[in-house]
Amino acid sequence: MSRALLLVALASLSPWAAAECECLWQGSFDEVQAKTDLVVAAEVASTKGNSIDLNTAQVLRGTLPPVELRVWLAYEDHCRPPTDTFPVGSRWVMALTRIDEKVSGGFNPNTPNYSYGRVGDYMLSNCGGYWLKWEGDAVTGNLVDAPRWDHEPKMTPVLLELIAAFVAGKADSAALLAASQEDPALRELRLNTRAFLRGDEE
Template identity: 60%
Template sequence: MRRYAVLASITLSLLATLTFADPGKADDETAENSTPEASCLCLWEGSFADVQDRADLVAAVTVTGGKGNSVDLAVDSILRGREYNQSIRLWLQARDYCRPDATEFSANSRWVMALYRITEQVPGGFDPMTPNISYGRLGDYYLSSCGGYWLQRHDDRVTGNLVDAPRWEREPKMTPVLLDLLAAYVRGDISREALRQASREDPALRELMLDTSEFLREAQ
């Protein structure tokens, strides 16, 4: 009997420790050392070059507005897939969805995105008390944060986790790549190596080559 009493005492002590331990400390440590990608427990799927062919729509888009965890996008051009609407809605991070936060995509910013279409209702995906915070409507799109699913677009060039970049790095050091070159890769017209070379070309060397070519033309 004494043995069981000792075991019971130890068990109650452990339960009391778990019950009255400071829950904020563990949460703070987790938040400090985690990323949005880690908090949703997804694995890195690869750079844009790796993941774009899994998506339903690859498009150059401009953010026109947003509300809650959604943003509206103007479709500037389609690199792959079909979409007949000039404007589409994109649903981003909420709850434990593995998606980037809507605040990353400000109005008038321009991107190339590899998007997934929402094709089925998700239980609990819509709360009438918070209609602007949702999994997303049927026919709309969502953007995964588990890979390089989006690239920033400046004029006719893109930057971001394009090809062979470090995991979870959204703005790696790289040479901006022409949108037309990226489109050619998505179509299968150029190789991954050609895309990689373009992203790692020394911009100073390229400028020197252009200057040299200009000098030779003028000297003739």
Template identity: 40%
Template structure:
């Protein structure tokens, strides 16, 4: 009887602490509604929170160079903080914590918290985070199955292509093509093309050097205040032999 009660209580607690939310979709479907979209690096992690150093603010505004992000707690629909180890880099679409509840902080569990005022939370109800490794972005940016955050069949997208898509310079079709599964030969060819393109883009044409005598400004005569006359070409007098 006692064992049955324990099992029932465990099942009840698991049910009550389960996260319930509707799947919001891939990164494209969720990032525009976020309070802050950033690219950064995890510096440290403790309990259900971690600190992220911001490399770039993609959307929104934030004056701090480092922010605290809170993950899973009880039945909150958030990912486990352990999924974001120190040293890892991410693009995250975050919600700012405003007016946290009175029980946000438990003094008996100092490392577990709902979050502090003006900290940020990360939702697990969509693709709210994308992994970045060696300047390549991984994750379901445009589409994917429900509750699928990463499709291992897709090719990571290089950061310049992802940024161009965010700025609406590249359409969805171009990003989808970049993420399409590639053979090793095609991947090497594309990386070579990208390298040559970036190298060519960084080359600036050198300014043409003009002749000072032909296009130089006329220097004024400081004594008379009038423009100095250009030196006259010296014409050699004809010699006797020339007159013959």
């Protein structure tokens, strides 16, 4: 089989990767989250095709669907991150947009596990800081005043409780920026002091 025919065959098997997406950068998390329908802190429970199911630990804004929280990722030229960005067991803060209508060509019966997504589920955009990596009690990512298209900028981890306060309107972008630029040694001292006061350490 020639290389050209091989590429055509692979494209037919991989409709979610058949075309490049084009979109303008919408901003860091602090700028984009308010425009979405649901913001959650959650763990990836399973993956199938170009979708992931989440176990939600905390709803920062919005209402969970009555069934599983399914998020649809990269498909054709729709600007979404690839599924392997979010392995099973990893934890994230995600700002999600609800899928409210069917899209023409959004389902291929030859690849039933790959589609634009079901009405009532959610999708995750790649065109801004729509997700943050959550480890321990803090998050990192394109949170505030970060370079465009860099989803893993160098920064000091910011406490999830501060992210929740921001989404709830109880903190501002300046507080997020200050926390993300905090000296790591001072942050570690502050966290250790809090742990000591709670009696977590001898």
